[in-house]
Amino acid sequence: MEEFLRxxxxxxxxxxxxxxxxALSHFSFKALKKHQYLVQAGDPAPNDHFVVKGLLRSFYIDEQGKTHIMQFAMEDxxxxxxxxxxxxxxxILNIDCLEDTQLYYISIENREKLCAELQKMEYFFMKKSNAGYIALQRRILSLMSQKAEERFTQFVTLYPSLLQRLPKALIASYLGISRETLSRMPLT
Structure with a gap:
């Protein structure tokens, strides 16, 4: 597992x-079962998590009780x-396991210490953060400007393996469409 992080x-x-x-000495390891929460809204969330094995989702529950999926995270x-x-x-987000999960995690304090001591890791985390910002921007623009079928096509193109690993209801929720709308779309 260490090699996967490396x-x-x-x-x-x-x-x-x-x-x-x-670098590894600044990380810890954790294993969770399917349906177990990694983070719950209202609790502290002091760690960033790297997925070695498994599948998770982060989501927000609004005042009306509707669930909004922010992100999925699978291996790597x-x-x-x-x-x-x-x-x-x-x-403010919840993160739960959709499959049994193994991950490495790092606290903000350990990340800051690691980056101060090993500049290569500061560069690594900057590149990962930038990639995350770009993915988030792409997702927001997609939700604002694309039709449901275009969002689905983009999802399948970007994350083909998730199509087999996720229930259709979760894919529909992530795309901001109903399960019925998703079921009418051709699977590519």
Missing amino acids: EQIEKIVKLSDDEFSF WWISDPQAYFNKTNA
């Missing part, structure tokens, strides 16, 4: 064995409640 980091920066051992992806993580506040 591969993720080394897609962006190369680390010596000593540098990787030092990161997930947290960014507002709570960076501002050291309580979570």
Whole structure:
């Protein structure tokens, strides 16, 4: 599992064995079962999580009780409640496991220490944050400007493996459409 984290980091920066051992010492490991919460709204959310195995979703429940899916995260992806993580506040998002999950996590304090000591890791986290901002912008623009079928096509193109791993109701919720609308779309 350590090698999986190292591969993720080394897609962006190369680390010596000593540098990787030092970086790894700032992370912790956790395993969760399907349906278990990683983060619950209202609780502290002091960690950013790297998914080694499994599938999670982050979601917000509005005042009317409607669930809004913000993100899915599968192997090789990161997930947290960014507002709570960076501002050291309580979570506004929930994150739960859609499959049994294994992940590495890092606190904001350990991340800051690691980045101060190993500039390569600061660069790594900056690149990962930028990629996350770009994905979020793409998602917001898609919800604002694309028709349901276009959003579905984009989802299938970007995340083909999720089509088999997620119930259609969750895909529909993520796309902001009804389950019935999704069922009328051709599966590509």
